[in-house]
Amino acid sequence: MSAKRPRLTCALLLKQADHTLPGWLAWHLSLGIEHIAVIDGGIDDSARQIIRSLQPDWPVSWLPVELPDDLTAEARRLTLTRRALTHLRHITQGMKQLSREENGHDDPVDDWIIILDADEYLTVERGAQTLFHRIPDETSAIAVHWRIHGTAGHLSPPPGHIVANHIWHALPSFPDHQFVRLLARLDSLPAAEELTDPLMFGLPAEKIRRINGQPYHPNDGTVLTSLWEGGCIQHYICALAHGKKELPPPMRAHYDRNEQMTAQGTHQLREMRKLANQMREAALQAGLSRLKKLAAQRLDEYRKKQREQDANIAIADHVQHDTFHYDRILPPADSTLLLNLQFSPPYVTGQSVLLRFTEGRLLECDQTEQRQPFIGFWQEANPHILTLHTQDRAPFTLGDAPCPFGMTSLRITFDAEKRQVHLPYETGHSSTPLEIIPASVPPTILFVPLPPADEPGGLSVHGLLMWLAGHPNVKPHDLQRALLLLSPASAHQMHMLAPALEEFLPKFQTRPAFMP
Known part of the structure; x- marks a missing residue:
């Protein structure tokens, strides 16, 4: 050598x-x-x-x-x-x-x-x-x-x-x-x-x-x-x-x-997953920057369309009659946005939860040396979205699930009657039901309210961009949560708009093309 x-x-x-x-x-x-x-x-x-x-x-x-x-x-x-x-x-x-x-x-x-x-x-x-x-x-x-x-x-x-x-x-x-x-x-x-x-x-x-x-x-x-x-x-x-x-x-x-x-080998997979999460942080930041630019463009288009609609209304700006008069006052374009549920979604309370296996142990991250149970943020209004992190917000891995910035948001299956969830396949825990337990742990971070669905199957790309326009200071972890709301058609469209965000998009199983 x-x-x-x-x-x-x-x-x-x-x-x-x-x-x-x-x-x-x-x-x-x-x-x-x-x-x-x-x-x-x-x-x-x-x-x-x-x-x-x-x-x-x-x-x-x-x-x-x-x-x-x-x-x-x-x-x-x-x-x-x-x-x-x-x-x-x-x-x-x-x-x-x-x-x-x-x-x-x-x-x-x-x-x-x-x-x-x-x-x-x-x-x-x-x-x-x-x-x-x-x-x-x-x-x-x-x-x-x-x-x-x-x-x-x-x-x-x-x-x-x-x-x-x-x-x-x-x-x-x-x-x-x-x-x-x-x-x-x-x-x-x-x-x-x-x-x-x-x-x-x-x-x-x-x-x-x-x-x-x-x-x-x-x-x-x-x-x-x-x-x-x-x-x-x-x-x-x-x-x-x-x-x-x-x-x-x-x-x-x-x-x-x-x-x-x-x-x-588990060591090689673990090292790859740790590095992958660091790379995902860069991808998520880049995707957020790109979407913010698109949201600003969409907001300008909305304002222009609003001005054109106001100009086309056949009402005089000033009218004087013998018994009354009025001046037409146009509301600012941005004030009408407050009525848009994606631009200004209502605040919905959430709760901190723990996830427990049937044998009684709590769900932890892959790193056995940390031995910290996950703390989840969950909302009744969006029961299929769950965000997990550890108490100290240290980096972690959970199978191949994207875990940038010491946090992961997952699209889960929720059983309301049993108060149980199934995590997605990529976490390595999809076959095991987990019980949701309310926890008396104060949230370690504030989350921006999520936009409601505005098309069949979920949130549209337009709705997501309007949400970003209304929240210019949104953080990457909030974007990760919102992306999971996209409908199948909009998830595909988002992949074309911002390929760097591919790993954060919801997964919808389709019939493989090679099958008869």
């Missing part, structure tokens, strides 16, 4: 952004990858907005690449890989320059890169740095084998992180597990314009090692017992491809393998 510190950067070749992008980024940053470049071959505005919300605080970048529609899959990958290689070289040069400015000298590093697709997740046993412990100095690349994960019986993508939800995979003998992605030493790679092999980068097999330090021999069936020793590339082609056009039935039958289970 080189005396220099190995530094790993990554490029994600993106075809289209979906709900897994934030989770993909959180997973790989939690491994210790020092920069992720999203190479967007679909020119997707959703990806741009998500990356833009994270860029001020996280080592991520977005590079759009326009591609001709008639490119073959092979030509497409070659073009994107060349752009990724050029971009990562630019990124690493910038990192060296920053180190020189901060420390007065170059950080002695050995740059490595890996290029992945959105359905591929690098998994290592003990962090990215352990990948290089058993690798000789003359190594040009490290081969990391695929591990094909099936749907695990899910007919549609369940809420939560894909790694936690899909733990069943094919046996080591599955032929596709011979496919590898390379962790490549950057200075061993050709110039981007000279690259002709986007998979093996033109590197000779004798310069490639496996993660366990053993020589790499393509299609070597004798390594089955140690195929994933040290790490692998978990490939979720069936979990993410749900259309027949994207994955025809014969290919689905080939890849939907659920023969062996390997549960992900």
